[in-house]
Amino acid sequence: MAQVKEYIGKIKPDWCPGCGDFGVLNSLQRALAELDIAPHNVLVVSGIGCSSNLPGFIHSYGFHGLHGRSLPVASGAKLGNHALTVIATGGDGDGYGIGVGHFVHTCRRNIDMTYIVMDNQIYGLTTGQASPTTEKDVRTKSTPEGTIELALNPVALALSCGATYVARGFSGDNLHLAQLMKGAIEHKGFALVDVFSPCVTYNKRNTYPWFRERVYKLEDDQQYDPADFRLAMEKAFEWGARIPIGLFYKVERPTYEDEEPALRSGIPLAKQPLERADLAALMEDFI
Ligand SMILES: Cc1ncc(C[n+]2csc(CCOP(=O)(O)OP(=O)(O)O)c2C)c(N)n1
Numbered sequence: 077m078a079q080v081k082e083y084i085g086k087i088k089p090d091w092c093p094g095c096g097d098f099g100v101l102n103s104l105q106r107a108l109a110e111l112d113i114a115p116h117n118v119l120v121v122s123g124i125g126c127s128s129n130l131p132g133f134i135h136s137y138g139f140h141g142l143h144g145r146s147l148p149v150a151s152g153a154k155l156g157n158h159a160l161t162v163i164a165t166g167g168d169g170d171g172y173g174i175g176v177g178h179f180v181h182t183c184r185r186n187i188d189m190t191y192i193v194m195d196n197q198i199y200g201l202t203t204g205q206a207s208p209t210t211e212k213d214v215r216t217k218s219t220p221e222g223t224i225e226l227a228l229n230p231v232a233l234a235l236s237c238g239a240t241y242v243a244r245g246f247s248g249d250n251l252h253l254a255q256l257m258k259g260a261i262e263h264k265g266f267a268l269v270d271v272f273s274p275c276v277t278y279n280k281r282n283t284y285p286w287f288r289e290r291v292y293k294l295e296d297d298q299q300y301d302p303a304d305f306r307l308a309m310e311k312a313f314e315w316g317a318r319i320p321i322g323l324f325y326k327v328e329r330p331t332y333e334d335e336e337p338a339l340r341s342g343i344p345l346a347k348q349p350l351e352r353a354d355l356a357a358l359m360e361d362f363i
């Protein structure tokens with residue numbers, strides 16, 4: 077097994093002291109070390125936000141792109157070299173707001189990669205506006221009289237769009253979160269790990285104590301079956317005095333890479349010889 081220190085980047089995180097994203101970074105480093113995936117075989121891709129700075133703090137390949145665009149970049153990289161372990165990271169504003177269209181389509185494509193969303197229910201980087209997961213009626217800088225819109229439900233959305241591994245963790249429980257991430261990375265297909273990752277500076281509602289009072293682990297109920305789609309959907313909507321974390325759903329289904337003709341040989345595109353496509357035959361077929 078590799079050492080966690082092998083995945084520590086040269087740049088120290090500049091997150092506010094106590095930010096939940098520290099726990100997410102530590103859990104990801106632990107998961108990669110336990111899986112013994114060498115840093116040069118890992119690519120971490122993000123958009124924009126406090127959370128999206130994560131690729132700069134981990135020792136691996138990294139790409140810090142545009143707001144909301146981590147998933148198309150990650151998908152392109154994965155299809156270009158599907159031997160890589162590709163992990164997209166970011167915030168709830170990045171992934172469930174501006175990037176939500178990409179999220180929907182990446183779920184249904186079932187590309188074999190992991191998406192970790194540091195869900196702090198606020199825009200942190202831009203100093204405290206409401207995000208898609210801010211609960212209804214919550215007052216923020218951009219909603220001084222309370223949010224009018226309903227909060228988006230990331231777990232239910234991922235389930236309904238075809239994601240094949242859907243989990244939720246809490247950055248106040250790093251060991252549990254690391255296990256969920258390990259499962260996501262090992263899973264063959266698109267995996268979402270939504271993480272309650274408190275913004276200690278701008279979200280004074282969804283704090284560590286607020287979550288500690290409410291979260292419970294799905295796996296503590298031995299009857300819970302992560303292969304049961306309906307049950308997963310039911311649990312996705314449980315929110316209030318008790319909020320479930322853990323593995324909601326896991327199913328095996330062919331990945332995009334399995335079904336893409338150009339990858340049938342199993343050889344990554346990046347390593348295939350360049351050949352001219354037979355355009356005449358294609359035109360004959362379609363025009
Ligand atoms: C196209 C575009 N629109 C808006 C912004 C401004 N912006 C930067 S980060 C951000 C939201 C960050 O929130 P989130 O993704 O939840 O990440 P956090 O900072 O909370 O980790 C916004 C609106 C931008 N950079 N680009």
Ligand code: SF4
Pocket residue numbers: 090091092094095096097126127196200201274275276277278
């Ligand atoms: S503003 Fe919030 S999300 Fe951003 S680093 Fe500080 S605590 Fe974390």
